[in-house]
Amino acid sequence: MPHSPSSSRRPDAAPGLAARALAAKAIDGVLAQNIALEDAFEASSLEPRDLALARMIAGVAMRRYGTIGTILDHLLAKGMPRKSGPLEAILITAAAQILFLDVPDHAAVDLAVRLARQDDRAQAFSGLANAVLRKVSAEKAARLAAIPPEADTPSWLFERWCRQYGEATARTIIAAQRVEPALDLSVKSDAAGWAGRLGGRLLQTGSIRLGNHGPIRALEGYEAGEWWVQDAAAALPVRLLGKIEGLRVADLCAAPGGKTAQLAAAGADVTAVDRSDGRLARLRENMKRLSLRAEVVAADLLAWKAPAYDAVILDAPCSATGTIRRHPDVAWSKSSGDITAVTDLQRRMLARVTDLVKPGGLLVYCTCSLEAEEGEEQIGRFLAGNPRFGLEPVAPTDIGGLNGAITSQGYLRTLPSLLPDPDPVMAGMDGFFAARLRHMN
Secondary structure (H helix, E strand, O other): OOOOOOOOOOOOOOOOHHHHHHHHHHHHHHHHHOOOHHHHHOOOOOOHHHHHHHHHHHHHHHHOHHHHHHHHHHHOOOOOOOOOOOHHHHHHHHHHHHHHOOOOHHHHHHHHHHHHHOOOOOHHHHHHHHHHHHHHHHHHHHHHHOOOHHHHOOHHHHHHHHHHHOHHHHHHHHHHHOOOOOEEEEEOOOHHHHHHHHOOEEOOOOOEEEOOOOOHHHOOOOOOOOEEEOOOOOOHHHHOOOOOOOOEEEEEOOOOOHHHHHHHHOOOEEEEEEOOHHHHHHHHHHHHHHOOOOEEEEOOOOOOOOOOEEEEEEEOOOOOHHHOOOOOOHHHHOOHHHHHHHHHHHHHHHHHHHHHEEEEEEEEEEEOOOOHHHOHHHHHHHHHHOOOEEEOOOOHHHHOOOHHHEOOOOOEEEOOOOOOOOOHHHOOOOOEEEEEEEEOO
8 A cells, every 4th residue: 555644644734744745655656666756746636836845855855865865774773664654755755855955954854743643654653753854954964975976876777877888977977867957848930039938048959948937837838839848858859850841750659749749840740659548648638739730549569550651750668767867766766677678678669660661761769768778789789680771870960969969870879967057957958869760772
């Protein structure tokens, strides 16, 4: 059963308590049930201000989970009490506020103790929670200084990135992932104009980046369908197709639909395919808001049959390790075994889509993973076994002159540490891999 800090007793009306309860529930869902952090907020009935606070607390708690866990481990001499329900999540979210957020320490401690007292399992440990969190407050500077940055990345991932990219680059990746990033938007037209209206920055790749902003739905142009949220790196694979107006293009594994919107806005005749009806519902909603058209198909790609297309984008299921800066729970919900499993699925999907590309057409394969097995190695094996396809190297002009995102082989490879900026919030992009392949005549 999920541990809900307010499941056993009726919560009181202390200001901010509901937001803390939701944040703790979200963290408990990640740690105890492997539920995606974002899913905890989907059905919330909290007021927008409390919901934003809950998201902020939970996001910081996951982004700095390694540091927080290390400190709590040191202070809990006997370890986390057994059968204490949501106590661990309550302590983690309170510590996140004390250590990293502009919240009065006494308020974070008091509200955490209240949450513990409201749960039949955790209430016996409310005194322990009070004592531990007061120590976190009193000793935070010294304890933070003693913990290295890599503590906030699972050791198996950090070691992987050191082997693949070198230790120096691996450290820039984890530094980027410790900072909550700005919001990136893609627009249907007039990117420079919309950057000015929204007070954002037009990136060289064509995306708009917003630092401080209110609720997304309240921003100018949202209701009118002028733009959609899409990380700058996720917007690059579609650019590899070049001019697509009037072409038939398949967007495979399409939900939630950022690439579908790009393709449709560029004038392509788009078919969006995904196996998840729930995720496709969100895609349909986005396309309706944007007044863009696409044929939407719910199907398992491995069994789906269709006439060949002028171009195909396969945004394959992956470990998503490139998205940790936006989805920090990914770091703690994955294992090396997940990478092995997903690479086999990617291989089968690649083999399937060869028949969906017309001779002379383009196939863009992409993943939001930092792992070579899901990118460079995957495509290397594919090309070795499919002589009908050849690599068409990415050029700087394809991606707005972002030279640092092109590998020596001609692949697109973005890292969270790309696009440096004096303000860490305005820096970086998701980790993405893409290869552009031509079906030879």
